[in-house]
Amino acid sequence: MIKVLSAEQINKWDLFTIKNEPISSIDLMERASEAFVKLFLANTKGKPKVDIICGPGNNGGDGFAIARLLIENGLKVNCNLIDFGLKLSEDCRKSYRRFLDISQVNIVKQANGLILNGDIIIDAMFGSGLNRPATGLAREVIQLVNQSKSKTIAVDMPSGLFADKVNLSGKIIEADWTITFQAPKLSFLIPESGFYVGEWSAVDIGLHAGFLEEESANYFLFEKSDIDCSLFDRNKFDHKGKNGRVLIVAGSLGKMGAAYLSAKAALKSGAGLLTVHIPRVGYVPMQTSLPEAMVSLDPEHDFVSKIDKVDEFDVVGIGPGLGMNPKTGEVLKQLFTSFNRPLVIDADALNLIALDKELLNLIPRGSVLTPHVGEFNRLFGKCDDGLERIEKVKLIAVEKQLVIVLKGAHTVVATPDGEIHFNSTGNSGMATAGCGDVLTGIISAFIARGIDSSTSARVGVCIHGWAGDIAENTVGKTALMASDLLCALPQAFCNVKDSDFI
Numbered sequence: 001m002i003k004v005l006s007a008e009q010i011n012k013w014d015l016f017t018i019k020n021e022p023i024s025s026i027d028l029m030e031r032a033s034e035a036f037v038k039l040f041l042a043n044t045k046g047k048p049k050v051d052i053i054c055g056p057g058n059n060g061g062d063g064f065a066i067a068r069l070l071i072e073n074g075l076k077v078n079c080n081l082i083d084f085g086l087k088l089s090e091d092c093r094k095s096y097r098r099f100l101d102i103s104q105v106n107i108v109k110q111a112n113g114l115i116l117n118g119d120i121i122i123d124a125m126f127g128s129g130l131n132r133p134a135t136g137l138a139r140e141v142i143q144l145v146n147q148s149k150s151k152t153i154a155v156d157m158p159s160g161l162f163a164d165k166v167n168l169s170g171k172i173i174e175a176d177w178t179i180t181f182q183a184p185k186l187s188f189l190i191p192e193s194g195f196y197v198g199e200w201s202a203v204d205i206g207l208h209a210g211f212l213e214e215e216s217a218n219y220f221l222f223e224k225s226d227i228d229c230s231l232f233d234r235n236k237f238d239h240k241g242k243n244g245r246v247l248i249v250a251g252s253l254g255k256m257g258a259a260y261l262s263a264k265a266a267l268k269s270g271a272g273l274l275t276v277h278i279p280r281v282g283y284v285p286m287q288t289s290l291p292e293a294m295v296s297l298d299p300e301h302d303f304v305s306k307i308d309k310v311d312e313f314d315v316v317g318i319g320p321g322l323g324m325n326p327k328t329g330e331v332l333k334q335l336f337t338s339f340n341r342p343l344v345i346d347a348d349a350l351n352l353i354a355l356d357k358e359l360l361n362l363i364p365r366g367s368v369l370t371p372h373v374g375e376f377n378r379l380f381g382k383c384d385d386g387l388e389r390i391e392k393v394k395l396i397a398v399e400k401q402l403v404i405v406l407k408g409a410h411t412v413v414a415t416p417d418g419e420i421h422f423n424s425t426g427n428s429g430m431a432t433a434g435c436g437d438v439l440t441g442i443i444s445a446f447i448a449r450g451i452d453s454s455t456s457a458r459v460g461v462c463i464h465g466w467a468g469d470i471a472e473n474t475v476g477k478t479a480l481m482a483s484d485l486l487c488a489l490p491q492a493f494c495n496v497k498d499s500d501f502i
């Protein structure tokens, strides 16, 4: 699990490493730059001509070191130093002098002095030391870079972006790729600010591990390697009754596919027994498309209106394709008051709660809510930005003792003990109908198997995204559909088990 640190903490981590490794700050800069160049060259075809833009701080120092290393690797480099009239930091000055030993620098006092004539732009103007929005000359330079057709790669952070807050008032580099040092910054994980980062990769620059042991963090990044493989162990003498009994309540006229997707995902995620409660309209398609599922039929033809027996189930997953009939709202109330184990609540179940907020207080503790931002806003109101929304999610999870899964590119899982985990798997190919329904089934299956709700949510979200990444490798982002996630789930689970034996 990676701790997501603030800019101040990152700076302290650098200093801790310098003191305790020990290593000089200029050598640490060199190490960071080498790590950048290694990854850059591994992903670059041929010998592109590179434009580098350096600022006055240590980010600029990295830029000069990177420029020198690229020249040593046979690339043509044009190096710009943006002259804000500020003194160069000590290490930036040293790195600048080393660069002058092998080449020359274009000093830019006005934006029209900037030279961009290469294939790739490397942005080393500002990093984690940005302390005010980029205006004036910085703004104009950023504007020219953003207008350029060249691919832009940011060193540590896109210039103009703050590391740990959402302040988009200045101009910000729109990077295609950000190679960041050691760990992602908070702003990378939030939609509005993450937009500027493009794809990101974190390179290990050997910052001292001892620092992290002592340092607390408000946020974590959950990775595939954080999945405990033993969660999926089966006992030789297991029978289906031992692997969890799931009830999925889903579907309405025209939305039966959602019920199918979540039910099948639950079975593919190891549920021992699965019952799906659906309106009559879905009986034949469900029985034919998913013979492994037992069907509980609602008295109504088009929507869910009544559920009788729920005691036998370990979990109820409710919401996908459910529709908004008021009688379905009554079912929610009945379930919340009669079922005292966790529920997984998604989609229209959340929208129905938004219409009758009193229902929120009836949800059994330890239940998992899986809203996307639209559903979250309907339930809890709008926020000014993504960071404020995450703080709100955290408060609600603690206050109501619920697990809240705020879905998005880096899905946030907030747990009743106040922890926030960002997910690291998944891709934009998953921004297509039905992918959330699959997640409901996965998390429900895990809870039914006896895994606690918080772990089920974190691991479920990670496996779901992992399946998305496997599906992307097979069918690509454009063609990816929710059914492809179902096809990829077996591989994701096999990968978890395989990593156990390495």
Ligand SMILES: NC(=O)C1=CN([C@@H]2O[C@H](COP(=O)(O)OP(=O)(O)OC[C@H]3O[C@@H](n4cnc5c(N)ncnc54)[C@H](OP(=O)(O)O)[C@@H]3O)[C@@H](O)[C@H]2O)[C@@H](O)CC1
Pocket (backbone or CB within 6 Å): 011, 014, 015, 025, 028, 029, 030, 032, 055, 056, 057, 058, 059, 060, 062, 084, 086, 087, 089, 125, 126, 127, 128, 129, 130, 131, 132, 133, 134, 135, 138, 155, 156, 157, 181
């Ligand atoms: N520490 C280490 O050992 C290592 C650090 N590393 C690297 O250091 C980076 C952090 O370096 P940093 O702290 O020097 O800050 P940086 O991002 O270069 O910017 C500060 C400069 O910009 C200026 N400035 C700020 N905002 C501005 C604005 N809006 N408009 C105009 N100017 C503005 C600010 O001016 P001042 O506020 O002093 O007036 C100051 O001159 C980090 O991201 C990583 O790349 C790696 O080498 C690994 C080892």
Ligand SMILES: Nc1ncnc2c1ncn2[C@@H]1O[C@H](COP(=O)(O)OP(=O)(O)O)[C@@H](O)[C@H]1O
Pocket (backbone or CB within 6 Å): 347, 372, 407, 408, 409, 410, 411, 425, 426, 427, 428, 429, 430, 431, 432, 433, 434, 435, 436, 437, 438, 439, 464
């Ligand atoms: N850009 C993206 N990157 C990674 N994952 C994404 C992205 N867009 C959507 N997803 C994931 O796909 C799922 C979509 O769920 P949801 O919005 O509820 O869709 P639906 O209701 O159609 O099933 C969520 O788990 C979300 O995290």
Ligand SMILES: [K+]
Pocket (backbone or CB within 6 Å): 059, 123, 124, 125, 126, 127, 154, 155, 156, 157, 158, 159
């Ligand atoms: K930068």
